[in-house]
Amino acid sequence: MNSLAEMKTEGAEAIVSAPFFLLGKVVEGSDQTHRSRDLGVTFATPTIDMNAAVHPRTQVPPLLNVPTSEIIDFLVETGERIRDPKNEIFQDCIDRMCAQHILPREVVANQAMYATAMLDKRRLMAELEQNFPDPRALDEWVPKQDFTGRKSFVRAFAPRLIHVLPGNSPGVAVKSIAHGALVKGVNLFKMSSSDPFTTVAILRTMAAIDPEHPIVKSMSAVYWRGGDERTESILMRPQYFDRIVGWGGGDAINNLIKYTGPGLQLVSFDPKTSISMVGKEAFASDETLALAADLASQDVMTLNQEACVASRFQFVEGTEEQVDRFSAELHKRIAERAAASGDVRPLDMDLKEQIDVLSMMDDEFRVWGKTDGKGIVIRSDEPVDFHPINKTANVVRVASLDDAVKYINVATQTVGFYPFDRMPDYRDRLASGGAQRIVHLGEAGPSTIGNPHDAMYALHRFVHWMVHEDGVEVK
The missing domain is CATH 3.40.605.10 (Aldehyde Dehydrogenase; Chain A, domain 1)
Known part of the structure; x- marks a missing residue:
């Protein structure tokens, strides 16, 4: 070469x-x-x-x-x-x-x-x-x-x-x-x-x-x-x-x-699109809020948000004031991770223009950061209609995590969840909606070795299953 x-x-x-x-x-x-x-x-x-x-x-x-x-x-x-x-x-x-x-x-x-x-x-x-x-x-x-x-x-x-x-x-x-x-x-x-x-x-x-x-x-x-x-x-x-x-x-x-x-x-x-679900327990104290925001930022920044497992939408259970506090903390953590990685490439022009428009709609959206590739968070009451990428997070406020379930579909790959003890309450509903994987918030990247990927055991599907029939044993 x-x-x-x-x-x-x-x-x-x-x-x-x-x-x-x-x-x-x-x-x-x-x-x-x-x-x-x-x-x-x-x-x-x-x-x-x-x-x-x-x-x-x-x-x-x-x-x-x-x-x-x-x-x-x-x-x-x-x-x-x-x-x-x-x-x-x-x-x-x-x-x-x-x-x-x-x-x-x-x-x-x-x-x-x-x-x-x-x-x-x-x-x-x-x-x-x-x-x-x-x-x-x-x-x-x-x-x-x-x-x-x-x-x-x-x-x-x-x-x-x-x-x-x-x-x-x-x-x-x-x-x-x-x-x-x-x-x-x-x-x-x-x-x-x-x-x-x-x-x-x-x-x-x-x-x-x-x-x-x-x-x-x-x-x-x-x-x-x-x-x-x-x-x-x-x-x-x-x-x-x-x-x-x-x-x-x-x-x-x-x-x-x-x-x-x-x-x-x-x-x-x-x-596939991956998301986060953050319960009201995140607001129990300043420490739990900081922890939840940091875990969420890990999932957003998985392979600098280029991977399918990287979170793009964060459904957060709380009041507008609480969710805004989470959004500000999340933006801080994303910006820190972006700076540490050296990845500050600018946003695609179409994405930049869409976010700039949202920035002017204070009654429906709130935006932390700039469209400069250093990390940005958009808070809304419904998911934005574009694909967040390049260190872009869309925090969606919900009164209850039950309200987030309606946004799950067959394209939902990984759901990062907090608090961890509420995961069993949601896993059946998430699977019914089409999701393929639920993990602790902050652990979207690592996975249990040998588990299904994209809802299948791939190697089992790869092979050509061949049968040699040998009849009935004669006694």
Whole structure:
């Protein structure tokens, strides 16, 4: 891979190179140029070799008969190599990411390193044990017999997966590679224009450990512009793949749906919005108010509010005077976290204009902070009709948390809750509304290892469940 100093320039603009990885081989090239989603930075890629990107169905997947224990050991070693400060592959990857990512370098680097915590033996084992009642099905044909005496064998057969990755977190690349390896799949990763680097860097690190390892031979990573029908109509076919694993916004997921049909299913991690619910107990004292506001700010600022688990709406139970006190304290904490992260990028112009209008409507809204990217809080009696992002919090005053339940829907992912002892009173109603996860306020980011994600056990859905019926035992 060329160093940053050797990258092409086009006029005054540097063109960042983004190589591909195809079933064990690094492919360099600058045949095509693209623009990143967030910053509009130009990057160059090779042309996709369609034949090299597809593993023939006439050949069994390379990982099929590799013991799961060996796969886990290799993933653990990969995590160690990524964290090694001498890993030039990954350091160069972070340089390239920072050339076109909206988050500051320190945040990007920390997220990439933090994500490798997923490559831990205990964690990987827990993922398997929670997803599969009998993980042996990944390694062998498990014998079954029903009450009539009919015998069969069942196997969680290695799938062929296209992963359409998001660009908001390098952690998804680590997680997707680990999951693709655990189910012994043949994996094609479609990278995001915001991050066409991390996935290849992880795979190149794997290849540096053992270029002939079946995991390495099972992985490919390329980039094409989402919605490019010329590319997608060729690759997204059931003769090549079993599942499309889609991450992204509504438009991206709707685009993938049109390629699904018999033999090609969509496993969708679609757009989600996370919220906070803060009960009147937060106003018991100045100390509890400060605690609740600080916990809420942690959830707002998860990955600087770029992650799906980051809170965007805070439903607070109290009088207008109480909720205004909470809003002021929340703004103070968000601004402190923003300054500490170094992320003070300005708000999108459309969002800025909408908030500026609200600032002039004192009878319905109150605003703390400025639209300068340093943190802002909007207090209202109903949720605003835009998507709060980039350190923007919408505090919604409710007379009772019961009134907040009506705003829950199937797009509600995580609900951060305070006080903690009231959570059991609301979890059934939140689930009925469509929410997928309720946590202590301040803990939107961490999650219990092996739990469902987006209301499903994903690995269980990835695999191709194959049955060998062996008839009734004759006695």
